[in-house]
Amino acid sequence: MSNRLAILLIAICSGLATLDVALSDNDTRVTRITHFEDSSSDRIPTVTAVPQYPEKARRDRIEGEATICYLIDSRGRIKRPSVRQSSHKMFAKPSMKAIRQSSYEPLRPGQNLSQVKSCRTYRFLLNPVAIEEVE
Amino acid sequence: MSRPAAFAFVLIATILLVSISSSEESKVVIGPRNPDLTEGAQELLAGNAETGVKLTLRGLVVAQGKREKEAALSNLCAGYIMINDLDSALTYCNMLLAENDQHWRGRNNRALIYVLRAEYDKAEEDLAIGQEVNPNARTLKVVKGMLLDKTHPVESNIIIDDRRSRKADEE
Numbered sequence: 001m002s003n004r005l006a007i008l009l010i011a012i013c014s015g016l017a018t019l020d021v022a023l024s025d026n027d028t029r030v031t032r033i034t035h036f037e038d039s040s041s042d043r044i045p046t047v048t049a050v051p052q053y054p055e056k057a058r059r060d061r062i063e064g065e066a067t068i069c070y071l072i073d074s075r076g077r078i079k080r081p082s083v084r085q086s087s088h089k090m091f092a093k094p095s096m097k098a099i100r101q102s103s104y105e106p107l108r109p110g111q112n113l114s115q116v117k118s119c120r121t122y123r124f125l126l127n128p129v130a131i132e133e134v135e
Numbered sequence: 136m137s138r139p140a141a142f143a144f145v146l147i148a149t150i151l152l153v154s155i156s157s158s159e160e161s162k163v164v165i166g167p168r169n170p171d172l173t174e175g176a177q178e179l180l181a182g183n184a185e186t187g188v189k190l191t192l193r194g195l196v197v198a199q200g201k202r203e204k205e206a207a208l209s210n211l212c213a214g215y216i217m218i219n220d221l222d223s224a225l226t227y228c229n230m231l232l233a234e235n236d237q238h239w240r241g242r243n244n245r246a247l248i249y250v251l252r253a254e255y256d257k258a259e260e261d262l263a264i265g266q267e268v269n270p271n272a273r274t275l276k277v278v279k280g281m282l283l284d285k286t287h288p289v290e291s292n293i294i295i296d297d298r299r300s301r302k303a304d305e306e
Contacts, residue, residue, distance in 0.1 A: 031290065031291045031292070031293060032290060032291070032292040032293070033293050033294075033295070034292070034293075034294045034295070035294075035295045035297075036294070036295065036296045036297060036298050037297050037298075038297040038299055040299060041297070041299075045297070048295060050293055050295070051293060053291035053293065058280075058289070059276065059277065059279075059280030059283075060276060060279075060280065061283060061287075061289065118297070119297075119299070120295060120296065120297050121294075121295075121296040122293060122294070122295055122296075123293065123294035123296065124291070124292075124293060125292040125293070125294065126289040126290070126291060126292065127289060127290050127291075127292050128287065128288070128289055129288045129289055129290050130288075131285075131286075131288060
């Protein structure tokens, strides 16, 4: 057993404490990332931040998705992001965080595009792994 | 009045006096009945597992009633897991669950021992019973996740999809 010990939950009643013990799992999680770009858009992503898979969802084997809609200003910055749809609230937060950290190429001088609403969908999936790969 | 009776009277009177005095000052202090058990738990909570186990062992010797005994056994199981003595931890978890097989913390802690020992079927059984007793317990979910990571490992796969959907265009 490694030393990565953590006491996770404590219930105290009338001066007596009862402990539940669990280990914190600091393993680096393997994540596969696929990005489908929109070929019909004139705006080119420069930074595409990847959301973190929510640990609770991963632990409980929950998959889902969240769609965030936003505007892109002339400097390529994301403006007014909002959650358009989320299959589970745990996916909305990391998706919003990722979109806020993302950006697009700024408009070139003379280039004039209206602020078009864009949407990005993050799908959170879990793929089975052969046990030998993990050990 | 015989001497024992007088003694008894004095003792009762003293207790009453203390009680009145306490209520006048609006202070009610309920001392722990089993200080070793309480301090042992505090040491365990502070991460001082060895001291916590020592104190809890002393507390177990003088434990009164089912609740104190179960708390001591449960904390000993947890404490021994913390110091990586899984054999002793299992002994105390087994003692606890022999006293009360519906003790979900005992089930949680024993399941963790079984996960660490790669005895996954036994861990699954304890988790199932623990979750029947307390379906919302977070630690049971954590240990269940650890078990699944051993028996059904997964890797996360995140797809970022910028393609315009008809619904998005309609908005």
